[in-house]
Amino acid sequence: MGSTLSTLDPYSIPIEKIDVSNPALFQDDTVGSFFKRLREEDPVHFCSDSKVGPFWSITKFNDIVDVDSNHAAFSSDASNGGVALENRMRRNFIAMDPPKHDEQRKAVSPIVAPPNLRNLEGLIRERTAAVLDDLPRGTEFDWVKRVSIDLTTKMLATLFDFPYEERHLLTEWSDISVTVPIESDVERERLLRPCYDYFGKLWTERQKQPPKADLLSMLAHSDAAKRMDVAEFNGNVLLLIVGGNDTTRNTMTASILAMHQNPGELEKLRKNPELIPSMVSETIRWQTPLSHMRRTATADVWLRGKHIRKGDKIAMWYLSGNRDDEYIERADEYIIDRKNVRQHLSFGFGIHRCVGNRLAELQLKILWEELLKRNMTIEVLGPPVRTYSNFIHGYESLPVKVSS
Amino acid sequence: MPRVVYVQPTGTQQEVELAVGSTVMSGALANDISGIDGDCGGQCACGTCHVYVAEEWVGRVGGAGERESEMLMFAAAVQPNSRLGCQITIERDLEGLTVHLPDGQH
Ligand code: HEM
Ligand code: FES
Numbered sequence: 001m002g003s004t005l006s007t008l009d010p011y012s013i014p015i016e017k018i019d020v021s022n023p024a025l026f027q028d029d030t031v032g033s034f035f036k037r038l039r040e041e042d043p044v045h046f047c048s049d050s051k052v053g054p055f056w057s058i059t060k061f062n063d064i065v066d067v068d069s070n071h072a073a074f075s076s077d078a079s080n081g082g083v084a085l086e087n088r089m090r091r092n093f094i095a096m097d098p099p100k101h102d103e104q105r106k107a108v109s110p111i112v113a114p115p116n117l118r119n120l121e122g123l124i125r126e127r128t129a130a131v132l133d134d135l136p137r138g139t140e141f142d143w144v145k146r147v148s149i150d151l152t153t154k155m156l157a158t159l160f161d162f163p164y165e166e167r168h169l170l171t172e173w174s175d176i177s178v179t180v181p182i183e184s185d186v187e188r189e190r191l192l193r194p195c196y197d198y199f200g201k202l203w204t205e206r207q208k209q210p211p212k213a214d215l216l217s218m219l220a221h222s223d224a225a226k227r228m229d230v231a232e233f234n235g236n237v238l239l240l241i242v243g244g245n246d247t248t249r250n251t252m253t254a255s256i257l258a259m260h261q262n263p264g265e266l267e268k269l270r271k272n273p274e275l276i277p278s279m280v281s282e283t284i285r286w287q288t289p290l291s292h293m294r295r296t297a298t299a300d301v302w303l304r305g306k307h308i309r310k311g312d313k314i315a316m317w318y319l320s321g322n323r324d325d326e327y328i329e330r331a332d333e334y335i336i337d338r339k340n341v342r343q344h345l346s347f348g349f350g351i352h353r354c355v356g357n358r359l360a361e362l363q364l365k366i367l368w369e370e371l372l373k374r375n376m377t378i379e380v381l382g383p384p385v386r387t388y389s390n391f392i393h394g395y396e397s398l399p400v401k402v403s404s
Numbered sequence: 405m406p407r408v409v410y411v412q413p414t415g416t417q418q419e420v421e422l423a424v425g426s427t428v429m430s431g432a433l434a435n436d437i438s439g440i441d442g443d444c445g446g447q448c449a450c451g452t453c454h455v456y457v458a459e460e461w462v463g464r465v466g467g468a469g470e471r472e473s474e475m476l477m478f479a480a481a482v483q484p485n486s487r488l489g490c491q492i493t494i495e496r497d498l499e500g501l502t503v504h505l506p507d508g509q510h
Contacts, residue, residue, distance in 0.1 A: 069449045069471070105478060113480040114508025340433075342443045342452075349449035351474060358510055 010034045015042050019050045020057055020317065020390070021085050026291065027388040035059055035320035044306045052085040055294075055313040056306075059320040061327035061345065063303065067295060067316050069350040071097060074295035074314060076352060083352075084391050085294050085315055092235030094243070094352060104236060105355060107224030111215045112359045119213040120159065125366050127154045132370055135402050140381055143398040148252040152245055155363055159244070161214035162202070169198070174245040177238055178392060196234045203233065215240060240356075247289040248360050250394030252367060253384070254287035255279075257398060260380035262334045269336060273372050279336035280364040285344035286334050288319040291393040293348055318345040319393060379403045406494055409502040410437050411458075422494045428503055429453035429489035439505035446490035451475040452509040453489035454482075458502035465492055465501070480510040 010018065010033045018034055025031035038045045038059045045057040058064050067074050076083050078095040093104040110116060131151050135141070149171065156174075157167035173195040182188045199216070206212070206220040216237075219225050225233065259266040269275050292315040301308045308314065322345050325331040329338070347354035354360070371378070378400050385396040405421040408431060412418075422431040432440040432453075444450035448471050457465050462485050468476055472491045476482055489503070 065444065065447055065449055069447070102477060109478055109510070110480065113510045115480070340445065342441055343445045347443075349444050349447070351478065353450060353478075355478070358508075 010037045016046070016048070018045065019047050021047070021050045021052050021055065021315070023388045023390050026390055026393060027386050029386055031291075031319070032323065035317060035323065039320060039324060044304045044308075046306070053313065055085060055315055056308055057320075058303070058314060058316045059324075061321040061324040064316045064318065064321040064345055065349050067303075067314065068293070068348055068352070071351055073298055073301050075298050076101070076293075076295060080296035080298075081294070081313065083293050083295075085292065085313065086391070091231050092239040094239055098351065101351065103224050104228065104232070105351075107222040108215075108219065108236065108240070109355050111218040112356050114358060116213055116218070117358060117362055121362065121366070123158050124155060124363060125370065127151075127158060128363075128366050128370050132374060132376065135376075137402050140399055140401050143256055143378070143400045144249075144253050144384075144395055145397070148249040148395075151252065151367070152249040152363075155248070156241060156245065159214060159359075160202075160216050160240075161212065162216075169195070170241055171245070173238070174241050177242050178246065192234075192238070195238070196230075199234065199237045200230070243354070244356050244359065246392050246394060248363055250289045250387075250392070251284055251287050251360065251364055253395045253398050254289075255283045255364065255368065256378050256400065257380065257384060257395075258283055258286055258334045259378075265334060265336045269368075270372065273369070275336055276365055276368050276372075277361070278338075278341045279368065280361050281341045281344065282334060282336050282338060283364065284346045284360070285322050285328075285341070287393065288322050288344075288346050289393055290346070291319040291390055292317050293352075316348075318348070321345045377403045406496060406499040406501065408494065408498070409500070410439075411502065411504045412439060413505060413507045424494055424496060426494050427490050428455060428487075428492040428494070428501075431494065432489065439509070440489055441509045442490060444490075448472055448475060448488060448491055451479045451488065454479040454506050454509055455487055455489045455492075455503040456483055456506065457485045457487050457492075458504065459485065461498075461501055461503075464497065478510075479506075480508065481506055 020031055020034050025034060038057060043060045048054050058067055075097050076095055077097045078091060082095040093101045128151060131147060153167050153171045156170045157164050162170060173192060176188060176191050202216055203220050206217040211217055211221045269279055295314045297308050297310055297312045297314060299310050323331045347357045381399040381401055384398040387394045387396055405423055407419055408422050410418045410432060418437055420431060420435045427446060429440055429442045429446055433442050441452035443452045468487055472488050475488060476486055
């Protein structure tokens with residue numbers, strides 16, 4: 001299926017037939033040319049028929065900012081269908097509208113705010129260093145499994161102060177909630193039962209102990225959490241696991257791939273390691289780990305002359321907006337020292353803007369500081385396998401070798 | 405051009421002249437003043453240009469607008485004198501305006 005699509009010329013089909021929700025276009029990395037055509041010819045685009053039903057695509061940078069900022073007209077609420085084109089019901093605050101969203105976000109936000117992150121930095125660095133020191137030299141291995149997954153799992157365990165030896169459970173639960181195909185939401189909830197039980201136990205424990213810097217302890221001692229019911233608590237724990245898992249993992253892989261494709265940028269970075277924070281932002285833009293967020297119109301709205309009706313599904317394609325050269329100069333290129341490098345869409349905007357963005361940036365920064373410190377050269381030996389998804393924009397594997 | 409003073413959490417002060425019509429956020433970015441990120445480019449959609457307006461200026465600068473208050477709600481360590489720098493436009497009568505920077509943007 002993927003191979004026939006990749007030979008399809010996006011300009012050869014009638015524009016109304018374009019369906020950018022087709023996961024195969026992401027897997028074979030051809031969706032970019034479809035987005036390009038939409039940005040040029042029909043930036044607010046209606047697809048009347050797709051596997052996810054009829055939906056609108058918003059493809060230009062500024063239009064996305066406008067929709068993302070307008071939570072009154074564009075709902076995130078799970079009762080309207082939530083935040084992904086494929087309906088996914090889960091009770092957590094990414095899929096809630098105000099005022100409920102605001103209260104719960106306020107409870108979680110300080111946990112991943114700069115002062116608390118400073119307390120966690122040392123431990124994150126230690127564990128990153130250990131993973132790198134353990135890598136084989138001169139033989140091929142899969143960067144995704146060996147580094148990106150291992151490292152993000154260890155980080156999650158660190159952040160939650162989750163029993164370290166059982167940390168593989170975190171990846172398992174995260175996969176069950178987003179990536180693994182499962183027949184029904186009822187079945188998914190059944191598979192997640194052990195996760196809820198485990199965290200329920202930890203929560204009670206942390207509540208009894210004095211407050212600590214880990215996310216769970218902070219949540220257990222917060223005022224808003226005391227008012228959450230069990231389903232909401234579980235939903236929010238999962239949100240923190242999932243939010244920081246695939247996204248950070250795929251950015252780690254992306255950084256290796258981007259440097260491989262742009263050796264001049266790696267040279268720049270080696271000569272000037274002070275560019276690391278800027279390079280981290282550029283990698284997050286270049287990758288755009290979440291291709292879209294979905295909204296549902298709560299009223300009739302006109303956008304660029306198009307009539308969006310109450311109840312319509314809308315996808316804000318961050319992946320497209322981040323390649324909009326009307327907003328970002330030379331948007332297709334990877335330039336680690338570009339001007340206004342932080343001005344990208346990958347974290348979203350408005351009241352739902354990613355609450356974990358500082359944490360994600362910190363993890364990436366530490367990874368690259370430790371890589372450069374060791375003067376490690378990661379050689380990419382073949383093309384990556386990409387994820388079959390219109391939501392998670394990432395990699396299943398990337399063969400590499402450490403050559404120094 | 406009005407002079408604006410930025411005070412870092414460490415107490416270090418930086419004084420710059422800003423054109424009328426620019427903002428406290430854009431002025432910081434243009435003058436490499438650290439501590440303000442401005443991730444949305446001034447569209448009141450990211451909250452990473454959080455500043456504290458010096459007490460003696462609060463009356464003149466005024467309070468936050470509706471959408472601004474919404475974004476501020478999620479900034480770290482919000483105080484009654486918190487504002488978003490991109491929503492404070494430099495005018496002639498703001499000569500000497502002083503803003504304090506928070507301990508990190510979130
Ligand atoms: C590079 C890594 C990451 C990317 C690209 C990313 C992206 C996003 C995006 C696009 C949104 C929705 C924004 C919107 O609807 O406007 C979001 C929300 C969220 N993210 Fe992240 N994220 C990342 C890392 C993390 C991490 C590490 C955490 C864990 C602490 C996290 C936790 C959350 C939460 C809790 C929300 C919901 C916020 C709300 O609804 O108010 N994310 N993220
Ligand atoms: S620059 Fe984004 S809110 Fe001010």
